[in-house]
Amino acid sequence: MAGSINKPLYLETNLKVIFSITLVAVMGVASITPAFPSIIEHFEIEKEHIAWLITAFTLPGIFLTPVMGVLADRFGRKQVLVPSLFLFGIAGVACGFTHNYHALVVLRFFQGMGSAALGSINVTLIGDIYEGKKRAAAMGYNGSVLSIGTALYPALGGALASFGWNYPFFFPILAIPVGLWVIKSLDNPEPEKHEKFFSYLKNALKSMLNRKVVGLFVVSISTFIILYGAYLTVFPLYLKESFNAKPWQIGVIMSAMSVATALTSSFSGKISAKFSKAVIIMAAFTLYIISLVLIPQMPSMIFITIPAFIFGIAQGLNLPASMTFLADLSTIKYRAAFMSVNGMVLRIGQTIGPVLVGLVMASWTLSLVFYLAAALAIVMIVVIWLLLK
Numbered sequence: 001m002a003g004s005i006n007k008p009l010y011l012e013t014n015l016k017v018i019f020s021i022t023l024v025a026v027m028g029v030a031s032i033t034p035a036f037p038s039i040i041e042h043f044e045i046e047k048e049h050i051a052w053l054i055t056a057f058t059l060p061g062i063f064l065t066p067v068m069g070v071l072a073d074r075f076g077r078k079q080v081l082v083p084s085l086f087l088f089g090i091a092g093v094a095c096g097f098t099h100n101y102h103a104l105v106v107l108r109f110f111q112g113m114g115s116a117a118l119g120s121i122n123v124t125l126i127g128d129i130y131e132g133k134k135r136a137a138a139m140g141y142n143g144s145v146l147s148i149g150t151a152l153y154p155a156l157g158g159a160l161a162s163f164g165w166n167y168p169f170f171f172p173i174l175a176i177p178v179g180l181w182v183i184k185s186l187d188n189p190e191p192e193k194h195e196k197f198f199s200y201l202k203n204a205l206k207s208m209l210n211r212k213v214v215g216l217f218v219v220s221i222s223t224f225i226i227l228y229g230a231y232l233t234v235f236p237l238y239l240k241e242s243f244n245a246k247p248w249q250i251g252v253i254m255s256a257m258s259v260a261t262a263l264t265s266s267f268s269g270k271i272s273a274k275f276s277k278a279v280i281i282m283a284a285f286t287l288y289i290i291s292l293v294l295i296p297q298m299p300s301m302i303f304i305t306i307p308a309f310i311f312g313i314a315q316g317l318n319l320p321a322s323m324t325f326l327a328d329l330s331t332i333k334y335r336a337a338f339m340s341v342n343g344m345v346l347r348i349g350q351t352i353g354p355v356l357v358g359l360v361m362a363s364w365t366l367s368l369v370f371y372l373a374a375a376l377a378i379v380m381i382v383v384i385w386l387l388l389k
Helices: 013-025 032-043 048-074 077-095 100-114 116-128 132-161 166-185 196-206 211-243 247-266 270-274 277-297 300-327 335-363 368-385
Strands: none
Touching: 013 077, 013 116, 013 132, 013 166, 032 048, 032 132, 032 166, 048 077, 048 100, 048 116, 048 132, 048 335, 077 100, 077 116, 077 166, 100 116, 100 132, 100 335, 116 132, 116 300, 116 335, 132 166, 132 196, 132 247, 132 270, 132 300, 196 211, 196 335, 211 247, 211 277, 211 300, 211 335, 247 368, 270 277, 270 300, 277 300, 277 368, 300 335, 335 368
């Protein structure tokens, strides 16, 4: 694309714009969770009701993400992306001005509608703009940016929350200049609309009914069941129960995972040049197994950083390889639909992971969750071997 000659890939304008979209996409939850205690106090609500601020935000994505993908294929990436960024920013900032908790939940729902397209169209753009080794490297760099965002946002949100419960909700204003930057600087190919709508849907669905595509969807949902169930939900509770860890200690250990993911993702291009994507994904699930089995065996807080770091390496291998694989299997005409259905699958995994581990925790020990998650990872290695090789 124009302006990219002789520049390192990560300095190309297109990729920097995509990075900014990614940072907005992961802002919606990570930046506000530190404010939850202040929100509970300000609105005088029961603590179990605070979960609605996450549920209301993630729920629209389950239904809207594939719709947004179809619209992006039919009318263009920017035509969907820019309004989504503006809605995300406006609804997010409006949250900070409300004085009613029910109104806050409704505004979070609208912000979630704006978020629905962001996490899939950003990787769709990488698939559209780059090919081959550059595509794999770009996916890796984007994974690094995503991990850096998820590591930094809680700290930034916590700092803003020290001024008041509503200050973290002003963060999304950044989505507005990002939307303007997309209009001005993003130089991307757009799909040509030749097919009739129902013909497009039929052919897109037919393209997805491919054993490798189905296998990647299974990989995605399993990855996020493990991540949101065993790691993000149970791991902090395990650290508290087993080692009486303080919140800042839990944050540091979990940040080790994000750091490992960012570092590993940055080498995605070089790794994919030496190994097939199926082998990389199998290696990632092998590392998940090692990490999950090690967690209950660790004798102290210092040692438990080791399985956290291993888990992060697995994420850094898995996510860029899976996204690149899916982008490779799609064409520009259907790529947004492919990536958006995958985005819907991810959100399903995010939603059911905590529910499943909650059922296990109600009757058994926390350690069993890690062993069951490891068993799921073993099953996934078999699935990858059968469907992706």
